Structure formats: structure tokens, C-alpha cells
Amino acid sequence: MPADPFDWITEAAAARHRAGLVRTLRPRPARETLLDLASNDYLGLAHHPEVVDGATAALRRWGAGSTGSRLVTGSTELHAELEAELAEFCGFEAALVFSSGYAANLAALTALTGPATPHRLIVSDAGNHASLIDGCRLSRAETAVVAHADPQAVAKALDGHEGRALVVTDAVFSVDGDEAPLTALAQVAADARAALLVDDAHGLGVLGPGGSGTPAAHAVAGAPGVVATVTLSKSLGSQGGAVLGPAAVIEHLVNTARTFIFDTGLNPAAAGAALTALRVLRREPALAQAVRDHARALHTGLTAAGLRAVRPDAAVVSVAAPSPEHALTWAADCRTAGLRVGCFRPPSVPDGISRLRLTARANLTAEEIDRALTVIAATAP
Structure with a gap:
């Protein structure tokens, strides 16, 4: 009898048990x-009555699914409304909604480093989220991982680089909850003619004027060369993600970002919930x-x-x-x-x-x- 080709999985599971690193799903009850x-x-x-009603109304009007990719049938008037209000609230020119924050980060990193050339550099904080790390890998650009929250390390990595460069950082790091030095990072990136990509998953709704996000808190929202990603699944209690930035960047993503072009659009109920939650935040x-x-x-x-x-x-x-x-x-x-x-x-x-x-x-x-x-x-x- 031939050997089981998945024997290695059993061995890996045993190693996880020995190291105390086994992860287990724990389904929670509705109540x-x-x-x-x-x-x-x-x-x-997530359970706010207005937000639940927003999801329900969108579900009844637009149906259970978006029915296709955003470029085919998956873009509704609701998606456009959410994108416009999200961009305005956070202080950016335009926004593009994705099915998840993970997909938004993959899109931003792969599309913003552009076509493969020998002179593409990403400078990435050592504490960045897995989605940013995966985006760096998928971009196939040279990636320099630098010391955590250290603008001088970023400046050193950029020094002498000739070509396209992108600095990428979490705004608020998901493990310890510490905030990136965005003001200094934006200046370092600008001095080196590099773009700055900020993942504000944990800042939207918490930091900035009225919860408008970490880039707004540091007065870099809408600045030239600055792009942000957000998730709709944390402070907004829904599902999905978005990229915020100049209109030209958003148009570029529509045409080149594979996790936008080839993914089914965010379902209408999630878009309706997120839009309603955003309006609750603006009111409160x-x-x-x-x-x-x-x-x-x-x-x-x-x-x-x-x-x-x-x-x-x-x-x-x-x-x-x-x-x-x-x-x-x-x-x-x-x-x-x-x-x-x-x-x-x-x-x-x-x-x-x-x-x-x-x-x-x-x-x-x-x-x-x-x-x-x-x-x-x-x-x-």
C-alpha cells in the first residue's frame, strides 16, 4: 500500500502539540x-439596531450576494455611496471597497509597486500584519524589513535607492496596540520620493478627529504619496475592506489589482451595515x-x-x-x-x-x- 502523501501533516500536528501551539475553533452562540x-x-x-437594520435593508433591496466581480455585476450604487462617504470621512480623495481588509492590502501592495522592474523597493516594518507581509511577497519587489517603529531605519533603507519605493506600516499594530510614528514616516518617505502605505485597520473609529483614523490624526490623510487601507470589520462592525487615496491611485487599482478584478464584490448586506455604522460614528x-x-x-x-x-x-x-x-x-x-x-x-x-x-x-x-x-x-x- 503506498504511503499516505499527507503523513507530513500528521507529523506537523504532533510538533504543534509538543510546542503548545495548537489552534482550535470555538464556535460562539448567538446569545x-x-x-x-x-x-x-x-x-x-456589530449588534447596533441601526446597523443591523442597515444590513437588512440592503439585503432586501440588493439581494444576498453581489452576484459577480466589481467590474461585472458586483458594483452597486450602495458600494459607490459607501466609497464616497468613507473617503470624505477619512480625508482622502477616493476609496475602493474590497471583500476583505486582507484583499485590500494585497491589492495595494501588488498594484502600487507596479510592473516588475529591477528597481522596486518596499520598506516594511518588522511588526506589520500578515496581510502586509503576504502583499510584499506577492509583489515580487525587493523588500527590506526594518526595525519596528523606527523612522531612521526606514530612512537608511531608502538611502541611495533609485527607482520606485514604497514604505508600508500598520498605523496601529495589532499585537501590542502601539501606534506607528506616522508624522515622521511620512516625512522620511516624502524626502526619499517614496510612497507611504498605511494599514489603518485598528485606527479607523478609534483615532483621529471623531474616529476618522490615524492618518487624519497625524495630518497626513490626503497628502501626496499617501495611501491608506482600512477594514470594515472592526470599528464599523461589518465585513470588508477599502483602499483610500488619490483618485488616480484608485483608478489604477480598478484596472490592475487582481484581488479586485477577480474577486466577487462585497455582499450588499455588509456594505449596508458598514455605511450605517459609519453614519452612526459621524453622529456620535x-x-x-x-x-x-x-x-x-x-x-x-x-x-x-x-x-x-x-x-x-x-x-x-x-x-x-x-x-x-x-x-x-x-x-x-x-x-x-x-x-x-x-x-x-x-x-x-x-x-x-x-x-x-x-x-x-x-x-x-x-x-x-x-x-x-x-x-x-x-x-x-
């Missing part, structure tokens, strides 16, 4: 009984401040309890664990005590440090924050 400090629903809008800009206040309250309580927590710049609060095994046990004990927290371990973390990842929400109460802090401290390894 959540746990206090949630794990989701990315930063503004608490204090939601952004509430998220930041609650994140700081979590950090203050964690450090007061003697835990090693990273000071949050946005909604994410990271708490170091001694090992992957300790992180898993800690998260499981929190769950048993009625609290859902994120658990990040290698290889998902670039620094190799396992941690609990907590996410603040605008609609957390003081009592819920106190309860979460009590559980985390009581179950700490």
Missing part, C-alpha cells in the same frame, strides 16, 4: 454569555474617545495588579504571558470565569512573546471593566 474582551468590535456596533464622535478611555482604564488596572501590560495607543491592550502554555491556560481560565480574551502565541507574534490580547469597546461599562480586571488578575499564572 453570548461571556464578557467579550477579544473581538475587534471596538465601537460595539464621542464613541472614539470612549474606546481610548476604556483601553487606558484596562491598562491602569492591569499594571496596578503587577501584570506586564503595554500602554495602549488605541483599543488593544497586550498582557505578557510566561510561555505559550501559560497563555493558553490563562485564557482558558478566564473563559471558565466568564471572560473571553484573545490569546496570541508564536508564530502569530513577531517577537515570540505569548500574551493575552484584550480589546476595549466603547460600550463597556465601569462594572464590566472592573470584573474583567478581577478575573485576569485572579487567573494570572
